[in-house]
Amino acid sequence: MESVACDFCGSTESVQIARQTDLLHRTTDEFFDIVQCTSCGLQYTNPRPESAEIGRYYAKGYSFHAARSKLRRVIAAVSERVANGPLAAFAGLLPGISRRLAMHVKPSITDPVRDYYASGGVGTMLDIGCGTGASAHFWGERGALLAYRQITEVAGVEVADRARELLAGEGVEAWRDIGDVPRDRRFGLIRMNWSLEHVYSPLRYFSFIRDRLETNGRAVITVPNYDGLIYRLAPDCVELPIHLYHFRPCDIENFADRCGLRVLELRTFSYSQMFIAAAQAGLFPGSFSKQLNVWQARTFQSVLTRFDRAGWGNDMIAVLGPVR
Template sequence: METLKSCPACGEKKMTRVLQAKDYTVSKNTFDIVRCASCNLLFTNPRPEAEQAGYFYKSENYISHSNTQKGLVNKLYHAVRNITLKQKTHLIQGCQQGSKNLLDVGCGNGHFLHACQQSGWNTYGMELDPDTAARAAALTQQSIYPNLEAIPNDITFELISLWHVLEHVYELDAYFKFFKNRVAPNGKLLLALPNSNSYDATYFKEFWAAYDVPRHIYHFNPETIQSVAKKHGFKLKTQRGQIFDSFYIALLSHEYKTGKKKLLSSFLIGLLSNVLAFFKTGNYSSNIYIFEHA
């Protein structure tokens, strides 16, 4: 484990512990989440060293790296995937004029890349986990890069997307430097992230499944991700919610809290979170942010 002495976003040394959350997926250990006194970023501290992080992903219950449909949450996740893929490809149509380059960082099993291929994009994928990358390569019939450094330097992208990836990234500044250099002048950077300001996060507190410690090392909200992006030369173009996330996050969170699925209660909490976000706060369980060069 490593203990950060300063905020990974702004360098502030003063931080305060706000809660302790449990890893229900792999280790069953408890981890501290702290808040930076300057920029208010929440982050896991201490956290696993980067070289040891892979251990915490080795579970069939880790949905984005697994094709398993065991268990109710996995079944629900895969049931709505086709719907969300259509929503995602529709969302990014505005970034595409003709055949354009798209890079999906942390492409997982490759389903989004495959959908974008079918929509006419020139697609590129990057995935750190070799087994997951192999599944993406088999689905897309193209090579998947193992890291950012392997991506050819002469390619720029009309869209770089990270679907629930940035919260895992240890080299935050290095990733944003890459985005700054490789997003085309009129291109976009899309970040989908859990939102620690959502109603369901407030309701479930330390049991909120989207804290997902220690795999999630940052816990962004709209203000903190915009602050990080601004530091690296990006401005927010648009923001919207991922409405399905609140339902399965509530389902998992109830199970973590009570040991029971509580289908009706989970649905109601997820619905309330979406309603409050739509009519009042904008704080969905997960938000999609589309940035452009400032």
């Protein structure tokens, strides 16, 4: 374990704001603290496992959650379409299917990566923390690195050796760390899809983005929003110790300002399943519903949308560009 100073401002003064063990993945019984820097407000896990020991806190296959079989990916894509469309009215009549569909209810957000290229953006897309490149969490298969090959050249950064081998087999260039990316390479779009909260120094990544973006390039950063509703209800509802930083929108603004980037767009969003997962993990009162059918999930989702618009969504997506 190591104790560290604030990555943003260097201060060692902080106050503890949450304490939790790994309730979500059950990799350990150890407890970890989240502290808030008294100088700049950044929230981070401290003390934290050193980089040589963090691997054992990742559940087996964590980085490969994306490497599902083709059949499972198709089922997920179809379920998502049904759960969020008019067909849910029929599927909702079958309780078993209805509960399964509830897990796929989510807000509709257009993919900023596709938006960038559709509006004339050029340059290679670099995905930092790309996994196997076959699927991309919220964005599914269509928002995965391999799918973007249809619209642009792609490359990745991924710490897992096996994932990089799979990408090499697909003819996609991938490096282990941003420090391994050749100095002369520039990118049109750099994405960090739920990966910035796992890195040891966010400042290093914001600097990399500033140095390596093409003149009119964009960065797309998606991370949990620690200002979100779920963290207001249960501040210790976090993935510890693997999330090393617990950002709020103002932290993203601070890092961007400091590194010569500007935030062009920032929105927050939630999906109902996250509340259900938190209830199942025992983070809400025992009487809180641990299961929803597809209609309840959609009603819940429409309420969450109001919080999302107010900046209280549980995740956030920021689009950044260089300051000219």
